[in-house]
Amino acid sequence: MARQVGILTGGGDCPGLNAVIRAVTRRCLARGDEVVAVREGWRGLVEGRFHPLGPREISGILPRGGTIIGTSRTNPYKLEGGVERALGHFESQGLDALVAIGGEDTLGVAARLHDEKGLPVVGVPKTIDNDLSATDYTFGFDTAVSIATEAIDRLHTTAESHNRVMVVEVMGRHTGWIAVMSGIAGGADVILIPEQPVSVEDACEEISRRHDRGKNFSIVVVSEGYELTYASGEKRRVEQAPAPADQFGHVRLGGVGEVLAREIEERTGYETRVTVLGHIQRGGSPTPRDRVLATRYGLKAADLVHARRWGTMAALHGDEIVEVPLRDAVAAEKTVPADWYDVARAFFG
Ligand code: F6P
Numbered sequence: 001m002a003r004q005v006g007i008l009t010g011g012g013d014c015p016g017l018n019a020v021i022r023a024v025t026r027r028c029l030a031r032g033d034e035v036v037a038v039r040e041g042w043r044g045l046v047e048g049r050f051h052p053l054g055p056r057e058i059s060g061i062l063p064r065g066g067t068i069i070g071t072s073r074t075n076p077y078k079l080e081g082g083v084e085r086a087l088g089h090f091e092s093q094g095l096d097a098l099v100a101i102g103g104e105d106t107l108g109v110a111a112r113l114h115d116e117k118g119l120p121v122v123g124v125p126k127t128i129d130n131d132l133s134a135t136d137y138t139f140g141f142d143t144a145v146s147i148a149t150e151a152i153d154r155l156h157t158t159a160e161s162h163n164r165v166m167v168v169e170v171m172g173r174h175t176g177w178i179a180v181m182s183g184i185a186g187g188a189d190v191i192l193i194p195e196q197p198v199s200v201e202d203a204c205e206e207i208s209r210r211h212d213r214g215k216n217f218s219i220v221v222v223s224e225g226y227e228l229t230y231a232s233g234e235k236r237r238v239e240q241a242p243a244p245a246d247q248f249g250h251v252r253l254g255g256v257g258e259v260l261a262r263e264i265e266e267r268t269g270y271e272t273r274v275t276v277l278g279h280i281q282r283g284g285s286p287t288p289r290d291r292v293l294a295t296r297y298g299l300k301a302a303d304l305v306h307a308r309r310w311g312t313m314a315a316l317h318g319d320e321i322v323e324v325p326l327r328d329a330v331a332a333e334k335t336v337p338a339d340w341y342d343v344a345r346a347f348f349g
Contacts, residue, residue: 017294
């Protein structure tokens, strides 16, 4: 008998979501199963918003950014009766399985619903931040790094023409993956990330040393989650105000680049400008690497559904797509290891 497989995308969108939707749908349909979109992440399950996905819906979506089935940061555990309503709609819609595509928040809900309520769910690791454990890389990250790297390349030429320091603020929440990778790829002169609290004084020292060596411009990449750190030991986190925390307790980051640029200009005397890349890093078409990774994840998720491997997630280990427990993926945030930062630091100043 045909199985009904639900699919949802939750949290911040990212390039490659549609490639996963296409791959899951193609493989499920080929097996004679039916696929149903759950609209806008967990909100769609709580509110009972579904529509069928067939060949027509998934045609031409491989290179398209965003998600054709919508997303939200809804947390059923934070809504009155949210969990019961979600489970009720799962039943009444006649779903046999759910594929949840998301980051730590979306997959954290999936892991909990599986462990506590027995929901037949499998996960796919998505986020431009690459901060999910149990997988080497999430899809969307490569595209974000490509966009940030191109921006750094472009800023180099204008920085050089004007003898300026250019501060580039990138996303990543509380991890510095995008900053480190794009900074290495773009040849940044200083990279500041949450995991390695290099002080503002040391960053300025690197810039001054570089200018003393005859260079008349510098590129500084700062991750939005970097806390301004001072030699005195004082720390300062910059958030957007007023911005209430979302249903997963996340504050809205952003703005550290502006404060840092002012500090650099005052302390070094070099003219400094700031560029905040923001949601540009999440928009548009996925890179070929992300399209391929997302496709492989989607096929694996469909296979996990077929094998009834509930409570698992498709993951990348080396070059292999493997199965891992969902719980392992959300147990801890994956931070940038010191040896990756050492690669970046070798080119500071
Ligand atoms: O998690 C992805 C991400 O883009 C983070 O890098 C960023 O801090 C956050 O989402 C922004 O969220 P929103 O789209 O709600 O502004």
